Amino acid sequence: MSDPALETLLLPIESEIIDLADDAKVLFQRARSGRALSILKKADLLCEQSFAPDRDALLKSGFKVEAETEEGDFDAVFLLPGRQRQEARAQLARAVSKSRDGGFVVACAPNTEGAKTLEKDLADLLGRADKLTKNKCRVVWEKVRPDDLNNTLIAEWLELDAPRPVLGGDYVSRPGIFAWDRIDPASELLAGLLPDTLKGRGADLGAGFGYLSRTVLEIAPKVSGMDIYEAEKRALDLAKENLSAFKGKRNMQGIWSDVTKGLEGPYDFIVSNPPFHQAGKADRADVGQGFIRAASAGLRPGGEFYMVANRHLPYEQTLGECFGIVNQLADEGGYKVIKAIKRKGAR
Numbered sequence: 023m024s025d026p027a028l029e030t031l032l033l034p035i036e037s038e039i040i041d042l043a044d045d046a047k048v049l050f051q052r053a054r055s056g057r058a059l060s061i062l063k064k065a066d067l068l069c070e071q072s073f074a075p076d077r078d079a080l081l082k083s084g085f086k087v088e089a090e091t092e093e094g095d096f097d098a099v100f101l102l103p104g105r106q107r108q109e110a111r112a113q114l115a116r117a118v119s120k121s122r123d124g125g126f127v128v129a130c131a132p133n134t135e136g137a138k139t140l141e142k143d144l145a146d147l148l149g150r151a152d153k154l155t156k157n158k159c160r161v162v163w164e165k166v167r168p169d170d171l172n173n174t175l176i177a178e179w180l181e182l183d184a185p186r187p188v189l190g191g192d193y194v195s196r197p198g199i200f201a202w203d204r205i206d207p208a209s210e211l212l213a214g215l216l217p218d219t220l221k222g223r224g225a226d227l228g229a230g231f232g233y234l235s236r237t238v239l240e241i242a243p244k245v246s247g248m249d250i251y252e253a254e255k256r257a258l259d260l261a262k263e264n265l266s267a268f269k270g271k272r273n274m275q276g277i278w279s280d281v282t283k284g285l286e287g288p289y290d291f292i293v294s295n296p297p298f299h300q301a302g303k304a305d306r307a308d309v310g311q312g313f314i315r316a317a318s319a320g321l322r323p324g325g326e327f328y329m330v331a332n333r334h335l336p337y338e339q340t341l342g343e344c345f346g347i348v349n350q351l352a353d354e355g356g357y358k359v360i361k362a363i364k365r366k367g368a369r
């Protein structure tokens with residue numbers, strides 16, 4: 023599958039505008055795997071990736087991957103920033119702080135996702151910035167020259183995506199993760215329909231900062247424990263913090279993984295507000311369909327799956343194939359809430 027932002031990011035290397043030594047020490051923040059990355063194969067490349075599906079793809083292609091590295095002094099730092107402005111700025115400031123003096127910072131964004139701002143932001147941090155546009159994306163880069171650095175802005179932006187209290191102090195969250203400073207209306211609709219009779223071992227697929235898991239634990243005293251699945255480690259770390267009041271009282275496990283690759287289980291019930299797109303890709307209902315298949319495989323026979331989705335998403339066929347009974351509990355505000363029960367006798 024093509025990844026225009028990744029291909030454009032590496033253009034300054036491919037066209038030899040930036041000349042890196044063969045054994046250059048390179049950091050790629052928010053790295054994604056793809057054919058274009060082979061241009062860095064001789065470099066001493068470290069990929070940073072906290073999103074499990076991208077981490078898995080990089081590992082499969084043989085790259086070295088860490089969720090977040092302590093290392094610094096890189097000859098070049100590449101970055102595919104997130105869409106959220108505060109997070110993107112924090113990532114850019116971090117890229118600058120990870121580069122050695124005289125090293126390069128290179129970042130790229132699609133034109134529709136803040137490419138112009140990215141160029142201005144890099145120039146604000148480094149004094150100036152070069153650019154190239156291709157594939158409806160803009161790549162921007164500059165050398166880190168200590169005399170031109172805006173150190174005050176770097177320090178300020180580094181803090182922009184730091185964890186902080188949100189929702190009146192009820193939760194801790196940080197910019198960049200899903201609906202970071204609010205309760206998502208779809209999740210709220212699902213939460214309001216979850217029965218307080220839920221019991222046994224449960225799981226939350228794509229738990230974000232932990233709202234649905236916390237709701238389950240708060241309303242259903244017979245729930246013995248929750249496994250919290252989340253692909254984004256930064257979100258999972260927050261979910262653990264937001265559920266810390268239940269630590270030692272219920273069994274809890276945070277699982278940093280791609281849910282579509284399967285669950286531990288077997289579970290008595292599963293709740294989920296599945297994602298419907300992934301960075302760098304068009305909206306993909308197949309991720310949500312993968313969640314439904316994983317939920318079905320992870321439940322015990324007779325186990326219950328509660329999910330919410332945008333009403334236009336094509337999940338009915340997959341639900342019908344995977345579950346014995348499928349009921350729509352609500353159709354409100356553009357969302358549908360589904361309860362599906364796994365066939366008794368099913369594996």
Ligand SMILES: C[S@@+](CC[C@H](N)C(=O)[O-])C[C@H]1O[C@@H](n2cnc3c(N)ncnc32)[C@H](O)[C@@H]1O
Binds near residue numbers: 229252279294298
């Ligand atoms: C629609 S959000 C729901 C978040 C949270 N449950 C809530 O109600 O606010 C979907 C979540 O799934 C996570 N996610 C995306 N792809 C995933 C995958 N393949 N495996 C596990 N989690 C994934 C996202 O990081 C995001 O936090």
